[in-house]
Amino acid sequence: MPMTVHRYHRQTLLEGIGKEGQERLRSASVLVAGVGALGCAVADHLVRAGIGHLRLIDRDLVEPTNLQRQCLFAEDDLGSPKAIAAANRLQAINHDVQLEAVVDDLRPAVAHDMVDRCDAIADGLDNFATRFLLNDLSVKFGLPYAYGGAVGYEGTSAFLRPSPLHRQRLVTREISEAESGPCLRCLVPATPPAHLTPTCDTAGVLSPVIAVIAGLQAAALIQYLAQSAEPLPHVLTRFDARAMRMHQLDISQSQREDCSTCNKGRFAALESDHGSQATTICGRDLIQLLPPEPQPTDLDALHKRLSAHGSFERLPFLLRGTLQDELDQAKQPVGLTVFPDGRVFVHGTLDATRARAIESRWLGG
Template sequence: MELSDEEIERYSRQIVMDEIGFEGQQKLKNARVTVIGVGGLGSPITQQLVAMGIGTVRIVDRDVVEISNLHRQVLYGDEDVGLSKAEAAHDRLKRINPKVMIEPLTLSINDDTVDEAINNSDVVIDGLDSVSARYSINRACVRLKIPYIFGSAIVTTGSSTSIIPGKTPCLECFQPALKDDEMPKCGTEGVHPAILTTVSSVQVSEAIRIIIGKEPNLANKLFLADVANLDYDKVKIIKQFKCNVCGPDADLTIKKSKRKLIEDICGREGKSVHIISPKENLEINLDKLNNILENDNLEIIRKGELGTTLNYNEKITVSIVTSGVSIIVGALEEKRALEIFSEIIINKLEINPEKVHNEFQKLLKVN
C-alpha cells in the first residue's frame, strides 16, 4: 500500500533520513512484525515500532498487568492492573498510532503454539524472559526462515543479536542447553529500566534495517551492555557446525522443548503464582465465562476483551485469558491450582480436558 499524505507528514522526520527514506518508509508500512512478550523489553519495542509506522504489529503475551510491572513496562498504567497485557498494550498502541494494525494474541509460547504466534511475520522480536520459549521461537524461525532479533536483560546488563536463518549463528549456537530453573529472574534479581530501553532500541534498529533491506549490524555479533558502568561492546559469535537447530543434520520436525502444563513462577504480593498453559488455544468465550462466574457469586475484579480477573476467595485470585492460559495467585500447591483450573475451565465451561493436556485428569490425581 502507498503512503498517504497524512502518513508522509507523520513520518517526515524519518523519511528525510538517508537511513530510511521514502522507499524505506513504504517498506515499513507494508511490513508485519511479531513481538513475543510485551513486558520490560516488549513495551518500548512495540512503542517504537508503532510510532515509526510498521504496518502490522502482532503482540503475543499470556500474562496480565500487575502493579510491580509499572516501574519499567511503560505501556501500562494503574488503570490496566488486572487486564491482559495483550489487550492493554493493544489499546495503548492504537492511541499512539491508529494507522497501524495491532494483532493481540494471548498465547503461551511453546513448540505447540509457536507457529500460530509467528506465522506470516517478516521479523520476530524477542521480549521474553523464558529460555524454553526462546528455544521454541528460535527453532521455528530457523525452520520458517524468519529473521529473529534476540534480546535479554537482567539487573543492569543486557544483550542482543540478529539471527538470520541460513546466514548467522542461531540462539542455540551460542546459548545451548540453558534451563529456566537455573536462570536469574527479574522478580528476584531486579531490572533497571535503562537497560531495557537500551536493548529494546538496539533490537528495533536491527529490525528496521532488516525490513528496509540492509544488513543488520548484529549479524554474527552479540551486543553487550552494562548501564551501571556504561560499558558497551560487540563480540563475534560463530555458527556451530554440529548445532541441532541450524546445523546440516538438524531435524526441525522434532519438538524439542517439553511443554509444561503448570509453572510455579516468582511470587506476586508475597503469594505463590502458578501459570497453567493449555496444549491448544481454547478460544474462551469470555461472555459465557463471566455469566457463569457471576451466577456462582464469584467477584469479578476486571473484565476485558481478552481476559477476566476474579477473586476466587479471600486468598486466591485467578486471571483467565482467551487462550485458556490461567494465572492463579495464592494457591499454595500445584494440586490446588490445577483443581481451581479444572473447576472453572473443564467443569463450568465444559472444555475437553484433552485440549489442555493429553493426560489432564491423570495429572490432576497425581498432583
C-alpha cells in the first residue's frame, strides 16, 4: 500500500472525510500566523492530517523558555528562527506537505502576501493588535479564522467564519451568508489594555492547555477544509485546567450591527502602519512604540505584574524598570518605560521588530 494511502487510512475512515475529503485537504493551504506554542501544535496537527501547503510566519528566535511548551523545537534549535526550525521539523514528519517559512513581523506591508492562495488562517499569536490584522484578512478575503489563545491555566478558542458581505476575492470554499457568524471584532471591539492582558511570560502557561486549544483549532480547520457535511457550531470554547472544565458560549447571534469590520467593511488594522507605530528617539538607544490611539493603562496593576520579572518603580506619571530575562547586545537587561496613555519606550535596542516582540511578550501589545 502506498505511503500516501496508508498514512491517512484512519482519517479517511471518518464519516465526513473519506478519500474525497482527504484529497481536499491535500489541495488546501493554511497560513499559520505565529509559530509559538499554539502555532507549533496546530501546525503539527495539520501536517499530520495531510494539509497540502502551510505558510509559517514568525519574527522570533527559539529561546530556552520555549522548550517547555513549543512542541516542534529541541535544544539543537536554540537561536534559530522559529519559522525555519518549525518547517524543518514538520518536513521531517511529512515530506509530502509543502512548507513555506517566513521570518518576518506580521504587519500590513506583508499581510496580503501571507494569505495569497490560502484557504484558512490559524492563529498562533500572543497579542490582539496582530489578531485584528488577521481578522481584517479573514473578512476581506472570506477566509475562516481559527482563533486561539492560552495563558496560565486557561485557554480560549473559536472558529470564526465572518459574513461574506465585504469579501473581495473568490476562495476555494466560500463562506455562505447562512453559515457565517461574528468576526473577532464583534467579540472584542478594541485591543484590551496592557494591564488587563496577561501573557505567557508574565503569568506562565500550563503546556497541556496549549494542546487542548490547538487541538480545537486544528479539528475545526481539518473538518472545514475536508468539507465535512456536518456544519461546525458557532461557539466560543473556554478550557479551565484547574477546574478541569470546558465551557461553551453560543456566539451564533453575536455579530454586531455596528461592527466596523464585518458590517461596515473598514479594515483599520490592515490600513494602519502596525498595531503600534515604532519611532526612534534622537540620541537615545531606544524605540518608542505608539498605540494606534491612546490606550488608558493601569500602571499600578502593570507594576505588580512586571515586578516579578525584573526591577520596576512606579512614578507619578510612568512606570519604568528593567527585565531580567531580556538582554541587549551588551548583555545588559532591556528597559521598559510605560506611560498612562499606552506609549512604551523599549530601552537597549534600535530594532523595531525586536521592540515590538518585547512589547508583545511582556505587555501583551
